[in-house]
Amino acid sequence: MIAVKGGICAAEGFMAAATAAKIKSKRRDDMAMIFSEKPCVVAGTFTSNVVKAAPVLWDRELVDSGRPVHAAVINSGIANACTGQLGLDICKEEADATAEAFGQVISADSVLLASTGIIGLQLPIEKMKNAISEMVPKLEASEAAATAASKAIMTTDTTNKEFALEFTIGGKKVHLGGMTKGSGMIHPQMCTMICFLTTDLSITKELLQKALSENVVDTFNMISVDGDTSTNDTCVILANGAAENPIIDTEGEDYETFKTALLQVSKTLAREMAADGEGASHLFTVHVTQAKDKQEARTIARSVVSSTLTKAAIYGRDANWGRVLCAMGYSGASFDPNKVNLYFVNDIGKIEVFHQGVPVDFDEDYASEILGYQEVTALIEMHEGTEEATAWGCDLTHEYVNINADYRS
Known part of the structure; x- marks a missing residue:
C-alpha cells in the first residue's frame, strides 16, 4: 500500500x-460537493x-434504504440541528x-447531505441552491478540487484533513481516499466528526457496511478533544x-486487504483531528498494552485520553501520573493497579513514572522536557494479557476556552 495524493478524488470516477x-458571511468557501x-x-x-441533526436523519434513511448514491453536498457554518x-x-x-x-x-x-456549524440556526436555502448550481460545472477529478472541498467543510479547524492510499486487489489498482473535519465536539461515542470516504473498489453494500462499522471502533471512536458528542456526527x-476488481462478496483475502487500507486511512485522519483539537498545543496519545481483553484496553485508553485533568497536566508539562491512574480507575474496566x-x-526518550502499584523516583525536569514536545504518548502496561488499544486526543489549553466562549459571536 502506498500513500497517494488526491484525497477524495484519488479514487477513479x-x-x-x-x-x-x-452561509455565515465569511470570505471563504463554505460548501463542497462530491460526485460519481x-x-x-x-x-x-x-x-x-439522541439529538440528531436533520442531515443525519436524511443520510441514515438513505444508507438504510440501500439506494445507490451519486453525490454528497456538505456545508459549514450552520449545523441544521434542532431546526424541526x-x-x-x-x-x-x-437534494432537489x-x-x-x-x-x-x-x-x-x-x-447525501452533511452540515456542520452552529446549532439552532436555519440554513439560507436560496444561497445554498445558488452554490449548488455553481459547483456542478466546477466539478473536477483533481487533487486541487479535493483539497478545496476538504477546506470548505472546516469550521474551527486550523488545517484541512485528507489522505489517500493505492493498493491492489484482484490484480487491479484500487484507491481509497478521505476527508474529515473535526476540531471541537469530539468524543469517542461514534465518529464524532464529519468524514467522507471514497473508493473505486467493487464490493457489496453488506461487506462495505461491516468493514466500516468495525473500523470506527478502533479509529474515529478512539479520539477525544472535549468530551462532547456532536449532533451531526x-x-x-x-x-x-470503477477499479473493476472482482466484486468482494465474501470475507477473504481481498476483504482483509481492503479492511487494512480502511484502517490506515481512518487512523491517519483520526490522528489529524486529535492533533487539531481546538486550542491544542499537543497531540496526546494513550497506548494501552498487555490488557486482558480488547474492550478493557479500549475503555482504559478512552478514559485517560478524555480526562480533563490529565489533558490539563499535559498542557502544563506536568508528569502527574496520579491523574492517569485515576482516569483508569473510574473507566469501568476491572484491573489490578498493582500490575x-x-x-x-x-x-x-521514555521515562517510567509508575511501576506495579507504586510511584517511581523519576527526573521531573526530564519528564517535563518529554511532555514539552508536540506529540506525547502515555504508555500503559497492564500485565494481564496480550490485547492493546490506542486512543488519540490533545491537551486542554486556555485557547480552547477562548474559542468556545466566542463560538456563536
Whole structure:
C-alpha cells in the first residue's frame, strides 16, 4: 500500500468542487460537493447523540434504504440541528436542487447531505441552491478540487484533513481516499466528526457496511478533544466499482486487504483531528498494552485520553501520573493497579513514572522536557494479557476556552 495524493478524488470516477455560499458571511468557501457518475454503494455510521441533526436523519434513511448514491453536498457554518420540520424540508430542497443542477440525470434520493456549524440556526436555502448550481460545472477529478472541498467543510479547524492510499486487489489498482473535519465536539461515542470516504473498489453494500462499522471502533471512536458528542456526527463511505476488481462478496483475502487500507486511512485522519483539537498545543496519545481483553484496553485508553485533568497536566508539562491512574480507575474496566506500569514517551526518550502499584523516583525536569514536545504518548502496561488499544486526543489549553466562549459571536 502506498500513500497517494488526491484525497477524495484519488479514487477513479470521483470528482469534487467547492464554493463560497456565504452561509455565515465569511470570505471563504463554505460548501463542497462530491460526485460519481457511476452509482455508488454506500455505508455509514452516525452520531449516538439522541439529538440528531436533520442531515443525519436524511443520510441514515438513505444508507438504510440501500439506494445507490451519486453525490454528497456538505456545508459549514450552520449545523441544521434542532431546526424541526423546516430543517428536514431544507434537506429535501437541497437534494432537489442538486438533482436539478445535474439536469435530473441523478435523483434527489441519491444525494447525501452533511452540515456542520452552529446549532439552532436555519440554513439560507436560496444561497445554498445558488452554490449548488455553481459547483456542478466546477466539478473536477483533481487533487486541487479535493483539497478545496476538504477546506470548505472546516469550521474551527486550523488545517484541512485528507489522505489517500493505492493498493491492489484482484490484480487491479484500487484507491481509497478521505476527508474529515473535526476540531471541537469530539468524543469517542461514534465518529464524532464529519468524514467522507471514497473508493473505486467493487464490493457489496453488506461487506462495505461491516468493514466500516468495525473500523470506527478502533479509529474515529478512539479520539477525544472535549468530551462532547456532536449532533451531526457522520461517517460515510462511497464505493463506485470503477477499479473493476472482482466484486468482494465474501470475507477473504481481498476483504482483509481492503479492511487494512480502511484502517490506515481512518487512523491517519483520526490522528489529524486529535492533533487539531481546538486550542491544542499537543497531540496526546494513550497506548494501552498487555490488557486482558480488547474492550478493557479500549475503555482504559478512552478514559485517560478524555480526562480533563490529565489533558490539563499535559498542557502544563506536568508528569502527574496520579491523574492517569485515576482516569483508569473510574473507566469501568476491572484491573489490578498493582500490575500497572506507566511511562511518558516521545521521540527523544521514555521515562517510567509508575511501576506495579507504586510511584517511581523519576527526573521531573526530564519528564517535563518529554511532555514539552508536540506529540506525547502515555504508555500503559497492564500485565494481564496480550490485547492493546490506542486512543488519540490533545491537551486542554486556555485557547480552547477562548474559542468556545466566542463560538456563536
